[in-house]
Amino acid sequence: MAQLSPTAEVPGHAGVGGGVHRRREAPWWLLPLTVFLFLGAFIVYSFWTAMFQGFKADCALAAYHCGPYLSPFYSPQVGDTPLGHPFNSSAMWILPIPLLFRATCYYYRKAYYRSFFWDPPACAVGELRRREYHGETRFPGILNNLHRYFMYAATVVLVFLWIDAVEAFTYNGQWYLGLGTLLMVVNVILLTGYTFSCHSVRHLVGGGLNCFSKARLGAGRFRLWHWFSSLNEHHPSYAWLSLSSVALVDIYIRLLQHGVFIDPHITF
Amino acid sequence: MTEMENPTATSTSDDLDPAQGLTGETLTLHVFKGEPGETGTEQAYEVPGVTGMVVLDAIHYIQRNLDTDLACRWNCKAAKCGSCSAEINGKPALLCKTRVDELPAGPITVRPLKAFPLVKDLVTDVSRNFEVNKEIPPFTPAKDDGKPWRVAQRDISRLREHRMCIECFLCQDVCHVLRDHDHSKRFYGPRFMVRVASLEMHPKDTLDRIDLTRKAGGMGYCNITKCCTEVCPEHIHITDNAIIPLKERYADRHWDPLRWVGRKLKGDGSKQAEGSK
Ligand code: SF4
Ligand code: SF4
Ligand code: FES
Ligand code: FES
Numbered sequence: 001m002a003q004l005s006p007t008a009e010v011p012g013h014a015g016v017g018g019g020v021h022r023r024r025e026a027p028w029w030l031l032p033l034t035v036f037l038f039l040g041a042f043i044v045y046s047f048w049t050a051m052f053q054g055f056k057a058d059c060a061l062a063a064y065h066c067g068p069y070l071s072p073f074y075s076p077q078v079g080d081t082p083l084g085h086p087f088n089s090s091a092m093w094i095l096p097i098p099l100l101f102r103a104t105c106y107y108y109r110k111a112y113y114r115s116f117f118w119d120p121p122a123c124a125v126g127e128l129r130r131r132e133y134h135g136e137t138r139f140p141g142i143l144n145n146l147h148r149y150f151m152y153a154a155t156v157v158l159v160f161l162w163i164d165a166v167e168a169f170t171y172n173g174q175w176y177l178g179l180g181t182l183l184m185v186v187n188v189i190l191l192t193g194y195t196f197s198c199h200s201v202r203h204l205v206g207g208g209l210n211c212f213s214k215a216r217l218g219a220g221r222f223r224l225w226h227w228f229s230s231l232n233e234h235h236p237s238y239a240w241l242s243l244s245s246v247a248l249v250d251i252y253i254r255l256l257q258h259g260v261f262i263d264p265h266i267t268f
Numbered sequence: 269m270t271e272m273e274n275p276t277a278t279s280t281s282d283d284l285d286p287a288q289g290l291t292g293e294t295l296t297l298h299v300f301k302g303e304p305g306e307t308g309t310e311q312a313y314e315v316p317g318v319t320g321m322v323v324l325d326a327i328h329y330i331q332r333n334l335d336t337d338l339a340c341r342w343n344c345k346a347a348k349c350g351s352c353s354a355e356i357n358g359k360p361a362l363l364c365k366t367r368v369d370e371l372p373a374g375p376i377t378v379r380p381l382k383a384f385p386l387v388k389d390l391v392t393d394v395s396r397n398f399e400v401n402k403e404i405p406p407f408t409p410a411k412d413d414g415k416p417w418r419v420a421q422r423d424i425s426r427l428r429e430h431r432m433c434i435e436c437f438l439c440q441d442v443c444h445v446l447r448d449h450d451h452s453k454r455f456y457g458p459r460f461m462v463r464v465a466s467l468e469m470h471p472k473d474t475l476d477r478i479d480l481t482r483k484a485g486g487m488g489y490c491n492i493t494k495c496c497t498e499v500c501p502e503h504i505h506i507t508d509n510a511i512i513p514l515k516e517r518y519a520d521r522h523w524d525p526l527r528w529v530g531r532k533l534k535g536d537g538s539k540q541a542e543g544s545k
Contacts (some may be wrong), residue, residue, distance in 0.1 A: 106492050106512055109491060109492055110492050110494050113491045113493050119444065119493070120444040120448065120495065123359070123442050123495035123498050123499065124355070124358055124360060124442050124447070124495070125358075126448060127448040127449075133448075133449040133451070133489075135489035135491050136488040136489070136490075145518075145519055145522070145523040146523060147519070147523075148519055148524045148525070149523075199508070199512045200516060203516035203517075203520075207516070208517060208520060210471055211423050211471035212420070212422050212423055213420045213423050214471075219422075222422045233508075
């Protein structure tokens, strides 16, 4: 075995900023690109559905409502709807809450800092842009600290979504069980999983205590914290699954409303 | 972690013993060689493959047989001393914990930690970390807390994970705040967030380091992108179980509307939260 001649002249040990990375296991851009496309598609879709789909000129049922089903984008219903103007729909009033809840979520922060802002695009991959970095110490990043506010508000919205899911079991005074009912129930379960697995919730139920034994209800809160911690490990999965289910339920109801197909169901 | 011991360690008897089984494969390593202030080179070496070998074995083979001048810091070869941190194929990792058969085919690139000043070849000066450590007030129990202590398992079990840290500083190396933005004066870095968390959550500790960690420690610079967690050889959930809990403790005081109302109703002007000391 031999020492070969130097194969490459590389910049001196770079210190901050430089550095050459010649090989990695998988292309580093694959994950950020996937997240960018998926999250980007959801953002565009939610704005489209909130701005332009809550209103119909002939005042027929708006596209978010069909049979016993109500789109999660439009719940709770604020005032009479359609409200008569595309920028004055329930979704325009309500949607900011879950959107900001997600925008300030610790998991989504990781996802979008990497895929949208490339800060960093992937681990040990140099920043692609050179600029001053303040992280979450200044505006606008510091606003991510508002996560608690949105968590409380989103929990209230979640209660309404559970009511919608339960109401989807009745229609015209009869019990009703359709494919849409199941979708709505699965959706609200996933949203509950997402909310309960939140890092702030994990902290509030017990994680914030330094000594469980001395705290009021300490033993119970320790168990609770343990349970919420296990849920918290799956927070990213709940984040993506619930995001997909919200869009799916909305699309499903929209298709029904447009008469693309009939909801498979039984009544009793 | 010991510093600078044996920078050109020669191989030991357990290195590449043919009795362990030569694989017949020849590995190519591209190893950084250079000193501060000069343009380094990536030097190519060929090393015989041995079943189960780690990258440190290959470096030892090079030192013993091909290039006795190659500098590399190591100590335990058991992933416990944290000395052999480097960047393998562009990723911060322990040389002694990275098996070559887990790396993709083709040459293996080995470079020094990028976030720290170079000493020579694969050795960097990580002493900056020890300076940061001094800024963190140490464990301080109450003076009148008579020993022996009896601490319930549930109050201490969380800290086990934090105590697993071997101070390899791979997390400090990969953190983009230190690595790319050079904010080592403003941000303690992930390893020290783990240390602060373990002190803050300790049931017997009496000090409060939350505001210090936010201000001098620069906790807000961390944007929870989790690279530290990805590289930690001890699998410490640095972000989920240290940094986020610290950010949440800070939020208890400054960013929680319900607690704010609660404090107003109680007439408690302080910003202390329930877990506070
Ligand atoms: S999560 Fe925070 S501390 Fe860890 S690497 Fe990312 S920015 Fe650095
Ligand atoms: S936290 Fe993990 S990566 Fe960071 S110094 Fe400790 S063991 Fe190494
Ligand atoms: S919702 Fe993701 S951390 Fe709170
Ligand atoms: S030599 Fe001790 S950790 Fe690798």
